[in-house]
Amino acid sequence: MYSSRKVGLPIVALLLAAGGGRAGAAEPGSFGYGTAATPAQIAGWDIDVRGEDGAGLPPGKGTVDRGADVYAEQCAACHGTFGEGEGRFPKLVGGVGSLRDERPEPTVGSYWPFAPTLWDYINRAMPMPAPHTLSADDVYALTAYILNLNELVPSEFVADRNSLPKVKMRNRDAFIWTDPRPDTGAKPCMQACVNGADVKVSSTAEDRNLTPRTTGPLDTMQPK
Amino acid sequence: MRPNPLRSKAVLSDPAGADVPVGRRSFLRLGAVLTGGLALGGNSAIAEPSQESPPADAPWSQSIGAGVVDRPYGRPADTEASVIRRNVPWLTATAESSVSFSPLQDLHGIITPNGLFFERHHAGRPDIDPAQHKLLIHGLVERPLLLTMKDILRFPQTTRIHFIECPANGGMNWRAAQMNSLQFSHGMVSCAEWTGVKLSTLLEETGIKKEAKWAMVEGADGAHMNRSLPLDKCLDDCLVVYAQNGEALRPEQGYPLRLVVPGWEGNVNIKWLRRIKLGEKPWHSREETSKYTDLMPDGTSRGFTWLMDAKSVVTFPCPEKPLDGAGLYEIRGLAWTGNGKVTRVDVSVDGGINWQTARLHEPVLSKALTKFTLPWRWDGRPALVASRVVDESGYVQPTIAELRKQRGSNSVYHNNSIQTWQVKSDGTVFNVQLA
Structure with missing residues (x-):
């Protein structure tokens, strides 16, 4: 999944090395600290959902219509009535076909690769001022509504643990999950590396008026 | 602390806006300084005597100072009030999902003081009761385990020094030189001594099922921020830490417990760590799909680009610290790499x-900030000052032009390019990019 440059020794070698350095360390439970987590305790925190196949999605369901109501109440103030984003809050809709543009707009519709990730994120982090207050059904409904705003599902779509993993997201196949770096091959030249005539300032931050002050009280500057 | 009956209850407004009580004596001293024509919060409160006057005993030499525990925790000198983390108010919609930058221009070593370590929150800074905080380790393990902070403190301790850098550090300069500041162009990197327990020790204690290949790590903040990590990295060098530079983590750095993933992007160093789950596949959470992925010019995106490639920056001179006339200076800077150790830094003017080649200052530690210096006699003519690091993997820090050739300018993250500072003949310094 990732390049071998990034990781250390194989797991087996590490386990053996650790075991050799400290008596019994590789034996589970050798310290004996803490308490065994019960299934009920685990269930309370076990909220994660896997994007690729929706593993972890709970029972429940929600319609696009119900989602529109929950959205108006819980989300529209920041994300805009139709997902257009108020101020600098994230847009949820649009940008389809923009990813190669000078100003790309990555949104649920144009960028997100997996629909279950949307359920997971709403459930774990939204709404920002009152996270973890929505029911599973309402999270399904919001997911259905936002997918519908992006024309990824029809208005009669019902989101549940079976339907969400099947939603084909537009950008799903555009991700490369293997880090191709290093992708530059600079050599550390020391003398006469560039022709002096070619050394030109192409861009300067002077007079751009974007930089907050770095002395005195905190700056409150807003965009020009 | 008991009130001191010898002190009056005068209250001054400090430059940050907070009312600070001051003793009568220090009030008088401040008065003397202020009537001397110097403002609080400037670089120096020491009045320059005129050249004719003989060396005089300064006011602070003619009185007795404050006693011990006058400041039971301690704080920087009042005249250092400008040395603080700062934010870019126009950058984010809220301060709760935002970032602040370390004042690198005023730091002199490889360790970032705890109050100046950069911040990045996704749902604000929770204030956690450590007596109630727990870490759950479950999923593909032999014995799912619930650990209290007391339990975690009993495990064998490990202490290491590592940098943490937000992969968006320098992101505002991908398209062009925008931020005329060292703090705002490079201040999303900090470095500390971390103390805790190896993640491998905790996972060995739970036992790892052979199908396990990935770990999901999750915070106790309002966003339950979560990321996937390959199990190999977890067992290689990750730490579950409760201390930073010798004291308990600061709340904004994850108190009471955070993950440190040496050399990898800041976002995976989960703060307020509450849960680790082992699984067979990655989770593709929002923070590793919608965010923290690198958009390429052909419309594809790179995911799981965890490594922080080698980077360096000259911290003096810089826009905040101009030169004061021609003469001999010491160019100073910092270098770091997620690949291990810095082996060389070259400087161009x-x-x-x-x-x-600059001098590297000990200690040169793996996946830690490394300090370099080079003497420079400035002739007073315009100069273009830059540094370039080479790390132990042989990787050479690229120019912004080389990076753009590979990645365009929309990838937001992982801008580790060479920084050029333009020094003008009056000594002022600007952030520029070269053709």
Whole structure:
């Protein structure tokens, strides 16, 4: 999944090395600290959902219509009535076909690769001022509504643990999950590396008026 | 602390806006300084005597100072009030999902003081009761385990020094030189001594099922921020830490417990760590799909680009610290790499035509900030000052032009390019990019 440059020794070698350095360390439970987590305790925190196949999605369901109501109440103030984003809050809709543009707009519709990730994120982090207050059904409904705003599902779509993993997201196949770096091959030249005539300032931050002050009280500057 | 009956209850407004009580004596001293024509919060409160006057005993030499525990925790000198983390108010919609930058221009070593370590929150800073905080380790393990902070403190301790850098550090300069500041162009990197327990020790204690290949790590903040990590990295060098520079983590750095993933992007160093789950596949959470992925010019995106490639920056001179006339200076800077150790830093004062190798200052530690210096006699003419790091993997820090050639300018993250500072003949310094 990732390049071998990034990781250390194989797991087996590490386990053996650790075991050799400290008596019994590789034996589970050798310290004996803490308490065994019960299934009920685990269930309370076990909220994660896997994007690729929706593993972890709970029972429940929600319609696009119900989602529109929950959205108006819980989300529209920041994300805009139709997902257009108020101020600098994230847009949820649009940008389809923009990813190669000078100003790309990555949104649920144009960028997100997996629909279950949307359920997971709403459930774990939204709404920002009152996270973890929505029911599973309402999270399904919001997911259905936002997918519908992006024309990824029809208005009669019902989101549940079976339907969400099947939603084909537009950008799903555009991700490369293997880090191709290093992708530059600079050599550390020391003398006469560039022709002096070619050394030109192409861009300067002077007079751009974007930089907050770095002395005195905190700056409150807003965009020009 | 008991009130001191010898002190009056005068209250001054400090430059940050907070009312601070001051003793009568220090009030008088401040008065003397202020009537001397110097403002609080400037670089120096020491009145320059005129050249004719003989060396005089300064006011602070003619009185007795404050006693011990006057400041039971301690704080920087009042005249250092400008040395603080700062934010870019126009950058984010809220301060709760935002970032603040470390004042690198005023730091002199490889360790970032705890109050100046950069911040990045996704749902604000929770204030956690450590007596109630727990870490759950479950999923593909032999014995799912619930650990209290007391339990975690009993495990064998490990202490290491590592940098943490937000992969968006320098992101505002991908398209063009925008931020005329060292703090705002490079201040999303900090470095600390971390103390805790190896993640491998905790996972060995739970036992790892052989199908396990990935770990999901999750915070106790309002966003339950979560990321996937390959199990190999977890067992290689990750730490579950409760201390930073010898004291308990600061709340904004994850108190009471955070993950440190040495050399990898800041976002995976989960703060307020509450849960680790082992699984067979990655989770593709929002923070590793919608965010923290690198958009390429052809419309594809790179995911799981965890490594922080080698980077360096000259911290003096810089826009905040201009030169004061021609003469001998020491160019100073910091270098770091997620690949291990910095092996060399070269410095150019002519825009990259010629380079000289700088001196690396001990200690040179793996995946930690490394300090370098190079003496420079400035002739007072315009100069283009830059640094370039080479790390132990042989990787050479690229120019912004080389990066753009590979990645365009929309990838937001992982801008580790060479920084050029333009020094004008009056000594002022600007952030520029070269053709």
